[in-house]
Amino acid sequence: MADLNVNGQVIALDEDGFLEDAGVWNEEVALALAATEDVSELTEDHWKVINYLRNYYEQFGVAPMIRKLCKETGYDLKKIYELFPSGPAKGACKIAGLLKPTGCV
Amino acid sequence: MIDHKDLRPKDLGNPDQQLIKLQELMPLAAPYDKPGMEPDFKEIKDSWKEKYCASLDGFVGIDTLIRPKSKEEEEEFVGKFLNGLEKIFSDANNGVLQPLLLSFEYCAKCNTCSEACHTFAASGKNELYRPIFRSEVLRKIAKKYFTTSGKFFGSLVGADIDVNWETVARLGELAYRCNLCRRCAQTCPLGLDNSILAKEIRKIFSQEMGIAPNPLHEKGSMLQLKTGSSTGITKPAFLDTLEFLEEDIEEKYGRKIKFPLDKKGADILLLHNAGEFMAWPENPIAFAILFEEAGLDWTLSSEMMGYDNVNYGLWYDDTQAKKIALQQMRVAQELGVNRIVIGECGHAHKASAIVADRMAAAEGKIPVESCLPILWDMVRTNRLKLDPGKNNFPVTLHDPCNVVRQMGIVQPQRNILKAICTRFREMTPHGVDNYCCGGGSGFAIMNHCNFSDFRNKVSARMKFKQILGAFQDTMENSEVPKYVCAPCSNCKGTIRDILEYYQASAKFNVHFGGLVELMVNALVSMEKPFLEFLE
Numbered sequence: 001m002a003d004l005n006v007n008g009q010v011i012a013l014d015e016d017g018f019l020e021d022a023g024v025w026n027e028e029v030a031l032a033l034a035a036t037e038d039v040s041e042l043t044e045d046h047w048k049v050i051n052y053l054r055n056y057y058e059q060f061g062v063a064p065m066i067r068k069l070c071k072e073t074g075y076d077l078k079k080i081y082e083l084f085p086s087g088p089a090k091g092a093c094k095i096a097g098l099l100k101p102t103g104c105v
Numbered sequence: 106m107i108d109h110k111d112l113r114p115k116d117l118g119n120p121d122q123q124l125i126k127l128q129e130l131m132p133l134a135a136p137y138d139k140p141g142m143e144p145d146f147k148e149i150k151d152s153w154k155e156k157y158c159a160s161l162d163g164f165v166g167i168d169t170l171i172r173p174k175s176k177e178e179e180e181e182f183v184g185k186f187l188n189g190l191e192k193i194f195s196d197a198n199n200g201v202l203q204p205l206l207l208s209f210e211y212c213a214k215c216n217t218c219s220e221a222c223h224t225f226a227a228s229g230k231n232e233l234y235r236p237i238f239r240s241e242v243l244r245k246i247a248k249k250y251f252t253t254s255g256k257f258f259g260s261l262v263g264a265d266i267d268v269n270w271e272t273v274a275r276l277g278e279l280a281y282r283c284n285l286c287r288r289c290a291q292t293c294p295l296g297l298d299n300s301i302l303a304k305e306i307r308k309i310f311s312q313e314m315g316i317a318p319n320p321l322h323e324k325g326s327m328l329q330l331k332t333g334s335s336t337g338i339t340k341p342a343f344l345d346t347l348e349f350l351e352e353d354i355e356e357k358y359g360r361k362i363k364f365p366l367d368k369k370g371a372d373i374l375l376l377h378n379a380g381e382f383m384a385w386p387e388n389p390i391a392f393a394i395l396f397e398e399a400g401l402d403w404t405l406s407s408e409m410m411g412y413d414n415v416n417y418g419l420w421y422d423d424t425q426a427k428k429i430a431l432q433q434m435r436v437a438q439e440l441g442v443n444r445i446v447i448g449e450c451g452h453a454h455k456a457s458a459i460v461a462d463r464m465a466a467a468e469g470k471i472p473v474e475s476c477l478p479i480l481w482d483m484v485r486t487n488r489l490k491l492d493p494g495k496n497n498f499p500v501t502l503h504d505p506c507n508v509v510r511q512m513g514i515v516q517p518q519r520n521i522l523k524a525i526c527t528r529f530r531e532m533t534p535h536g537v538d539n540y541c542c543g544g545g546s547g548f549a550i551m552n553h554c555n556f557s558d559f560r561n562k563v564s565a566r567m568k569f570k571q572i573l574g575a576f577q578d579t580m581e582n583s584e585v586p587k588y589v590c591a592p593c594s595n596c597k598g599t600i601r602d603i604l605e606y607y608q609a610s611a612k613f614n615v616h617f618g619g620l621v622e623l624m625v626n627a628l629v630s631m632e633k634p635f636l637e638f639l640e
Contacts, residue, residue, distance in 0.1 A: 061337060101336070103383070104595055
């Protein structure tokens with residue numbers, strides 16, 4: 001995948017469009033990542049999901065279970081897909097700046 | 106590009122053009138036998154060709170196999186490979202030396218194995234994917250460098266291959282076109298095993314050259330050794346997950362279940378593939394419901410290496426496999442359990458029950474068992490009250506290779522299905538003759554560049570065809586839900602991907618999941634369906 005250009009700064013992405021380095025994430029990077037996922041703007045609903053994911057990731061070093069994400073944000077899976085068409089892992093986690101999921105998932 | 110019918114092992118040494126391009130694939134069954142029912146291969150990008158080795162068949166499996174920048178780098182690469190190749194035939198490789206030598210030296214080239222290989226069949230019988238093609242390349246290289254006749258007479262005695270970066274890199278890629286399912290070994294009249302040779306090539310790449318797919322090594326074994334799980338789940342994350350699931354079980358199913366944790370002296374230490382907690386938590390939930398209802402004395406472990414049964418080293422690197430196997434065994438020893446029971450994960454069955462058995466020292470070894478006979482025992486002895494009428498929809502069973510072919514556990518899972526479903530039907534063929542899901546040996550989690558295309562369209566093609574075959578009576582009736590039971594995390598991931606890739610869930614109501622989920626769905630004591638698609 002081509003790297004992202006955010007205000008002149010080049011942000012490295014892996015072949016699936018996830019950040020190579022989770023440390024470079026900020027709100028502008030999120031917007032640029034959203035554009036790669038056909039999400040044209042980040043609404044309050046989007047940010048609720050993104051912020052939850054980031055807080056969990058910061059605390060535990062891994063993404064939360066999808067069930068937990070739905071419960072804690074109050075959005076069912078259908079709503080998550082409406083917000084992030086590629087779904088919770090490939091869409092929401094990517095825009096939230098989490099690294100690509102690993103293991104047998 | 107070469108017409109695949111004219112492709113010869115020595116062609117791997119030809120300069121850098123793509124050797125073959127897949128075109129006429131094996132036809133699928135109805136309704137996927139009509140044009141336009143399956144997506145085309147993604148176009149290969151120039152940037153992939155420049156960076157990786159895409160010159161075998163246009164797919165990139167190894168994301169750490171990078172083209173050299175100088176002649177020196179190329180020479181070093183080839184030199185390390187040859188060095189490693191020599192080593193696999195030495196006593197240092199004693200774990201596998203005898204079967205390796207038998208398979209290397211005694212092949213009669215009868216091609217019985219080709220007919221057994223799902224990838225060869227799915228590819229439209231492309232020469233490149235014959236199980237013996239890869240082996241022949243390896244034999245030619247060994248002959249050229251390590252035999253007197255090969256050194257002196259070269260092509261006159263079959264040592265006719267040019268060995269350069271492209272040859273070795275293509276061979277490395279070709280080692281990742283085999284699922285290591287050993288169906289070919291089962292049919293070989295001489296009992297030879299081409300998958301050993303594929304695995305040895307992977308080993309040389311990893312152990313001697315430091316090259317292995319990232320999802321298996323860096324983000325697999327290494328992450329597991331660092332955090333306790335290849336998913337990256339740490340102990341605090343694991344504890345948080347269990348706590349959440351306990352609340353969830355109570356809210357959803359009205360049951361109070363406490364996952365027994367780090368219980369010293371328990372009879373059973375249950376080891377799950379941690380991917381289940383992330384992607385399919387209903388699986389460990391179902392295990393907990395069944396084990397509690399049957400009154401088993403069991404525990405989970407929250408210790409480092411105690412909550413993830415995976416061992417990816419099995420697919421590419423003996424030293425990583427051993428490190429992980431021994432640490433998992435130590436967790437069980439410290440808990441003082443009678444036995445380790447492996448949940449629904451095929452390669453963990455093989456890793457813990459067969460491979461680790463030879464790696465661990467005899468003293469303090471804890472017996473390792475499959476969950477399947479234990480589950481059948483619960484059903485057989487009526488410790489669970491089950492109503493098969495609750496599973497009143499077509500169900501078929503995928504046999505994970507490591508469980509059936511590697512370990513001979515064939516009957517318990519079918520006995521259970523016959524007892525808990527009204528419309529169970531077998532795939533053809535099944536049991537020890539099953540076909541791999543197409544995700545075996547790491548493919549399920551390798552998604553680099555266009556590799557998922559190879560999996561979805563080629564290595565998993567036979568499985569998809571079998572699924573379609575099993576459901577022919579109701580396939581096109583989207584009112585009828587259909588369930589592919591795959592008691593293995595890796596197989597489940599592959600089947601999820603093919604159902605999505607071919608839109609079989611969306612169009613035809615085909616679902617997938619494990620065995621324990623179906624068992625819980627049949628429990629008389631469950632007030633609501635456990636399977637979400639029935640809600």
